Amino acid sequence: MTLTRPQQILVQTLAGSISVLAFAPVSQFWLMPVCLWVFFLGIRQASSGRWAAINGLAWGLGYFCANASWIYISLHTHGGMPVWMAAGSTFAFALFLACFPMLAALFTRKWRCNDSLRYALLAPTLFMIFEWIRGWIFTGFPWASVGGSQLASLGGLYPIVGSYGVGFLLCLNVASFIHNKRLGLTLAFALISSSALLKQIDWTTPQGAPIKVSLLQGNIEQSIKWNQTSYNDSLQSYLKLARQAQGQLIVFPETAIPSLLEMIPAWYLDEMRQIMTQKNAAMILGAATSDGERYFNAAVDLANPQRTPYAKQHLVPFGEYIPLPQVFGPIYQFLKMPLIGLSRGEPVQPPFAMAGGKIAANICYEDAFGNEIRRNAVNATLLVNLTNMAWFDGSWAAEEHAEMAQARALENGRYLIRATNTGKTAIIDNKGQIIAALPPQTRGALEGQIQHRIGTTPYQIWGDWLVILAWAGVLAGLLAHYHRKSAE
Template sequence: MQKFKLLLPHLLLALFGAISVFSFAPLYLLPLMWLSLAALTFAIQKSPSPKAAGWRGFSFGLGFFLANIHWIFISLNTFGGMPAPMAAAGILVLAAYMALFPALAGWLTLKLPCPDSLRVLLLPTVFILTEWLRGWLFTGFPWASVGYSQSPMTPLAGYAPIGGVYLIGWLLCLSIALIVSKPKWLKGWGIVASIWLAGWGLNQLEWTKKVGAPVRVSLVQGNISQAIKWDSAFYLDSLKSYLELTQKTRGQLVILPETAIPSFISDVPDWYPQMLRDAVAPRKADLILGIPILGKHEAEYYNAVTVMSDPALPLYKKQHLVPFGEFIPLPWLFNWIYQFMDMPLSGFSRGAVKQAPFSLASGQIAANICYEDVFGREIINALPEATMLVNLSNLAWFDGSWAAAQHAQMSQTRALETGRYMLRATNTGVTAIIDEKGRFKGVLPERTAGILEGTAQNRIGMPPYAWGGDYPLLIALGALLLGLGLLRRR
């Protein structure tokens, strides 16, 4: 019984961490994130020692990440062929690794020097700094950053063009900390009200401006099951499916998903590229699609996007690859895992960090592939040249989960940060047109084959976040910690 009493607070914290998943897309139950962070804040503030605060942060993080990334199990087990116990253990290990970051935040909150009257600033600051670290270390995995839960639905989304998702997250955590610490302190409530009111005002500003006329776009969703996508027996069926859909499009910019052609261009039947071009040629439309591309050497190949309507086939090569899915980190340590998985083309090469947008009649189009648009600091590399962003994805790996909806919410934040339209063409969803305010202008139902027809607007200009990315916020938060430490010493 005594052990259970000691364990109960940690179980409750894990539960409060887990309910955060409902605050993200597709449910958008935003107050649950506030409740989740309030529980963490209260627990850490009441911790008797930095070590206890660290363990409480870990318990919260374990529940948080198990709930928010559980869908990786589908890719490992259902489509990757990994035995279920091994896949479940892998998810637990990954969640435990990610829980180390809120654990570090909890430990630092009580360990760092700070005047007692200003300690309310510590947890929001170190929590967001460790969240950024999670999104950078070992190539980064910034999924489920708390700021996404408020974008684009709340006034805090107005801060995205200023400091990106991490500024949104810091202001959210600060608001919660002020309320939890001194709920009857009118000054604290006044600060919170000012933060949220200012966010609403910022969201009314136009950070970029229109250029040219609206462009008619056609986003194609093929709904090819992951179970057959790489099966040679269904290869021609997949090609014909995308050809038939392309022939039905009406836009000036037509976009097909990531690896819409599931083979190297040299293996594609000779008649196929020309038939795709013929499908859009009468209206002189631009046709963009995803395809693997061979490099100069035998073991060099890329996850790429090309402009199929241009016989020169200009390319964008994916530069931020998914660990274990698209490349093997530390092969000497992890290569054994692939004895239990069947991952096609899991040894992709990286493209260049800076790649020029496609210069097309429909605009300066900057492509990114799947997971890349969860990294705001990398998407801004295409600015100021890019006038529109496109994301090509295949989330059939996680079919039936909320991963696609969560990914689309991150795309909404990228649109806010850059002041650009984001066009999402996906295999199974979420295929969508997102405007510069992060609003859906059109969405196809998930797991259906179809074409999303609509209009998009090219835009120019540089919001503040596009100039400096995350660095101004990181410097400011670092300076805040240094200042708090110096005040404590004095």
């Protein structure tokens, strides 16, 4: 059936938007191949390179309007932006992100190569290259990477090729199906079977006995978290949760105490130390810290707060620091947003030696960056994420974020525990399975057990370089094939 151009745009936009159902909490992973099938077919059937780019842009707009819609909540509900400005900013961000699949579509049509290779091999390669670029350019936004939707189907491949590698294999599979249905079905069977077999491999081994952990979820509304009048309530809420905790390791969420560490009352820190002594427990507190000149979003060992904390190294642009402050600074002064103007921590930081192992901390959406997490994970026996997703309450952002944490646990063969302000507080095992979680928007402590693990996964060794070299090999091979054919 031949579609008119407006119909093509509508179909592409709808296909991109339903991709959100492939991710948590709906987790219908099979929808992602369907969405990609519409994208690749649209490129193939487009009447020109320009129209292929328009198809790609429409698909990308649907994809990112659906998968990043939660940004509106932070801008309007908590940032105080008028509806029109928040909606416009969210749409503008989605439009920027949509340029990456648009460029993949355009370059697919403009690249000189055989048509059968163009759509079966080049299109999925360029799609993933531009998704990878999206993950690091301008500090990167790897949220809703297509590979991240395939934990249930291709989870066994994550410890080898990571999320981008899984996404590449998925795209190759979809493109091959369009080219040759029998080949596509055979490749799908091979990938799913290989994943199932690889899941049986334990890339890492247990170290020591299991330990009890307590992950605190204070459920402090973002609208009051940074109000001075609510400060004592925050102190008392977390003090009560800490007293009730049963774990050998007690973890607080990101900036659980909404002030600089140096400004937390001395009596409060003394109370926490008494709790640690009574329970023979270690504590990791999320708090802002300062070295006198710079400020950091940090995770602190409360037994020794003077020890170098973990300082968040991947800051959120327009959230934790202001690009082009001369241009955007006045907007943030008007919005009165907290924790603006932070400094970055080092890319590789020593783990905390506590609770019978070595703990690599990460903060907020740092666990969306697989290649960065592995750098610290390789020296650790446990991963800990401290997060505050209250900025996006009312959306699926917390569930989507937890799903990315599952991918990081798989890639590194480590347990990953998450302490969040409003959800999703969870314990994730080394196979990427959520084995315990607190209900969102509730106050409490998640009690459970974790196992320290040692060893190295293939992904920890080579990170994303394996798949990057594969992309380079594909492009080089296609160029060589084209020139050889042209010379004949």
